[in-house]
Amino acid sequence: MPSLTAGRRRPGLDVTRLVALMGMLGIVLTLAATGYLAQREYQRRFDDAKEQLATEAFFLSDHANRLFEVAMIALSGARSLTVGRSWEEIASNPELARQLRDFADAIPYIEDVWLNDATGQLRATSFAFPSPKSDASDRENFKAAKLPVDELFVGTLIRGKITRRPTFLLSNRMQAADGSFNGMVSVTADLAYFSDYWAGVALPYDARVTITRVPTLEVLAEFPEHGEQPATPAGLSESVANAPSAGQYATHGPDGRFGAFRRVGEHPIYLTVDISDAAVVAGWRSWFANILPVPAVAIALFGVLSWLAIRSSRLQRASQLSLAAANEGLHVEMSRRESAEDQLRQLQKIEAIGQLTGGIAHDFNNMLAIIVGSLGLMEKRLKRGERDIEKYLTAAQEGASRAAALTQRLLAFARKQPLAPQTIDPNRFVAGMSDMLQRTLTESIRIETVLAAGLWKVRVDPAQLENALLNLAVNARDAMPEGGRLTIETANASIDQAYSEAHGNVPSGQYALLAVTDTGTGMSPDIIKRVFEPFFTTKGVGKGSGLGLSQVYGFVRQSGGHVTIYSELGQGSTVKIYLPRYYGVDAEIEKGQSQGDSRPTGSPDEVILVVEDEAGVRRLSVEALRDLGYTVIDAEGPGRALELIGSSPRIDLLFTDIIMPDINGRELADRARVLRPLMKVLYTTGYTHNAVVHNGLLDPGVRLLGKPFSLDQLAASVRAALDS
Structure with missing residues (x-):
């Protein structure tokens, strides 16, 4: 007789069907996630391409503007040669034609110079004397020059009939003393200036770069070239x-x-960089093909899981073994993905280094162009017996000073600058800088200071702190073109562990706070995220290097502190610098202690030994010290220096480079002091080295003069070392 309970079995949950449904759901979710990620990557690639193109347009337009700046110099120089001369004198003067030819030869990418009188007749050129007959009165550039507007006219694309080299004409108005129209000066510029530079730039995808003239929208130059009429x-x-x-x-x-x-400067010229939709889509398809195995594997795993679930009621043991194998495959795939992510992070680091290198090369090329061009013009004038070279000398010195300042800012950002910390009362320091800050800012900006009572002392490099505050003041000034208020506040502050962990593990503890607040235009959140990046700037071309805030960031972090920015569009910005509290009892320095304006000199009975392995630097150092009145002997390396130290009757100061072959400057000084314990030592180097700097700070008692140095800096450092 059958059991009575058999017919009343309670319906149970069909586990195999549920697992199968979950597997199908996993497949659907995987497909949805893959589609979502593919769509986001598609949009991201286009967004990144637009941002990169905007960046390329910024740098390439800045480069293009250099040619127009050089052309303006050429036009101005050619115009100055005609001052005080009639057109008859200009047309009959072979010396003027030679000067025009020399002027064109001295300036890169400037081919020829042209001078037309007020009727349009060609009166002088750089390529022929006497000038050939030519009438420009009906030409576009001459009509533009007759207008009472002092603007640069940019002509159309011209190809040489024989050379086929592309050039274009730049013209400007000439005026008589009473302001009336007196003629036209023109130069022919070589478009190879653009194509030569563009050929060396790593452009994205199938990028095309053009220089386009407005309002006609005629293309003067393009890369890569697609024909004679782009x-x-x-x-x-x-x-x-x-x-x-x-x-x-x-x-x-x-x-x-x-x-x-x-737009290129203020000229009627635009630089464009564009790429095709197809190139971006092709890159996205390649990426999608590379990641497609991942969702495919996941879908396959879900399918296998469903199949194993159906068989689980019959072959439980076999099912378990299959699941174990599947799990092993998942672990392998996870390991592969982690490896791919590590490679991606490495590529991002390399890209960041490339961007930094490009910014450095861009700025240094600009400065070297100023120096090399000025020296070339000086050489030309000196060969002709002319002595009017002060403006070129000043330009070369300014270019060299900007290059040195750029190096110092990069070292500050990299936290590789040698700091000489001293005990400082921030209240007194800020008060001592008030006059300097007011001179830096315009009269329309009012400075206010709010100094806290009982402020803690700090121990930092005063020169670097001064540079940091000046950088912040300059940024605030640029953010307030119509004037406003700059407020500098001080306060005691504490950073707890929670804040430390939330802000990149800033050391918790007590800090002295310096806050600089302006009432300027403010910044958006996207800009705030990037303000400390080197070479990132929101200022126009030529108005900022993008290293000011990165220098502040590097100095503060190297000093063990913390810096933050708070800003809202239209409401102004606040930069807060947290410097660690100093618990010692050292005497504090006085900000703004007066120093003599005269350059300190020496006497012939003071003997200096110069040790430098670079012959050019050694020769200049020796000549400079002799001009300052010292007796100087020199050595090209440590071996020869030790011989002179042992044989010379008197040496008062060892002035040595740090990084040299065989032994470094610190080891040389240690050996020299064994022979001459009372001899003073002054180090010099172009890069901080562990020989005299540890943890970013100069060793106690060490005097260091960084390269490059001016004659005033050399005189002051040598005098201070001898008198110490």
């Missing part, structure tokens, strides 16, 4: 009309392209 970038006209300074443009369709444009 086509205007599609969509540029409407975009320029809506955003005259800079912006983006795009065309849609199978051959669609998009790009960025930027």
